[in-house]
Amino acid sequence: MNIVNFTPVTATLGGILIGLAVVVFFLFNGRLVGISGIAANALTEKNNRFDNILFLLGLVIGPILYSLFTKNEINITISNSFILLIIAGLLVGIGTRISGGCTSGHGISGIGRFSLRSIVATITFMIVGILTVLIKNFI
Amino acid sequence: MNKLVSLVAGIIFGIGLVISEMINPEKVLGFLNLFGNWDPSLAFVMIGALVVSSPLFHLIKKKEKPIFAENFNYSNNKNINNRLIIGSVLFGAGWGLVGLCPGPAISSIALLNIHSIIFIVAMFFGFYLVKLINFDNKNA
Numbered sequence: 001m002n003i004v005n006f007t008p009v010t011a012t013l014g015g016i017l018i019g020l021a022v023v024v025f026f027l028f029n030g031r032l033v034g035i036s037g038i039a040a041n042a043l044t045e046k047n048n049r050f051d052n053i054l055f056l057l058g059l060v061i062g063p064i065l066y067s068l069f070t071k072n073e074i075n076i077t078i079s080n081s082f083i084l085l086i087i088a089g090l091l092v093g094i095g096t097r098i099s100g101g102c103t104s105g106h107g108i109s110g111i112g113r114f115s116l117r118s119i120v121a122t123i124t125f126m127i128v129g130i131l132t133v134l135i136k137n138f139i
Numbered sequence: 140m141n142k143l144v145s146l147v148a149g150i151i152f153g154i155g156l157v158i159s160e161m162i163n164p165e166k167v168l169g170f171l172n173l174f175g176n177w178d179p180s181l182a183f184v185m186i187g188a189l190v191v192s193s194p195l196f197h198l199i200k201k202k203e204k205p206i207f208a209e210n211f212n213y214s215n216n217k218n219i220n221n222r223l224i225i226g227s228v229l230f231g232a233g234w235g236l237v238g239l240c241p242g243p244a245i246s247s248i249a250l251l252n253i254h255s256i257i258f259i260v261a262m263f264f265g266f267y268l269v270k271l272i273n274f275d276n277k278n279a
Contacts, residue, residue: 094266
């Protein structure tokens with residue numbers, strides 16, 4: 001193992017903002033942030049649909065505001081083939097609905113309130129994610 | 140007011156994803172590359188988020204009700220079952236394949252990246268498929 005590209009300060013700062021967003025949503029609206037749940041319910045449920053869509057809209061507006069105010073360009077790199085992106089998207093969509101959460105719902109909201117169920121889910125998807133990358137590196 | 144809160148919470152979350160660089164799948168894959176060139180940043184994002192949210196959750200829960208809603212509304216599901224494990228395994232595999240999970244994927248719509256948009260369409264189709272199957276079960 002070599003440690004590379006490690007950015008602890010911006011990672012922690014960004015994490016604190018994410019934590020703050022989760023707290024605001026809980027304190028004012030009484031709901032826990034879980035983005036897979038919010039996105040899936042925006043698609044399939046009438047209940048809270050407008051709230052869910054507004055939250056998702058906020059997720060998209062956030063990076064735009066950041067770019068406008070800091071003049072920093074946001075760069076992302078995705079180098080996968082379209083077919084792999086479709087397979088991965090299906091796995092993420094199906095998996096998070098079956099297990100009831102993703103990195104935010106289980107990993108932050110769930111662990112934050114010491115839910116054993118969410119701790120088990122987070123450890124599971126992290127181990128499988130690490131194994132997937134390990135296998136990809138060998139192919 | 141709760142509509143405004145939803146929007147603002149989404150915005151703060153989205154900015155957090157940008158500042159922490161979790162919006163970039165390459166950064167996430169760096170974290171999952173534990174046995175190669177490892178980038179521990181994602182762990183610090185989670186720690187930062189949990190240090191803020193965890194103590195405040197426990198304080199807020201003691202309140203009678205949230206500020207703009209009638210009651211607290213979240214799942215108290217404690218079941219650790221096959222569903223939880225199978226779902227997490229599928230999600231982990233998809234996450235490890237391209238480094239995208241739902242939050243960063245949706246935030247990256249802002250960047251109009253065709254790759255992430257293809258991923259999102261497939262992800263929403265996945266949400267819909269599970270809903271379809273559950274619906275069938277309820278009516279069986």
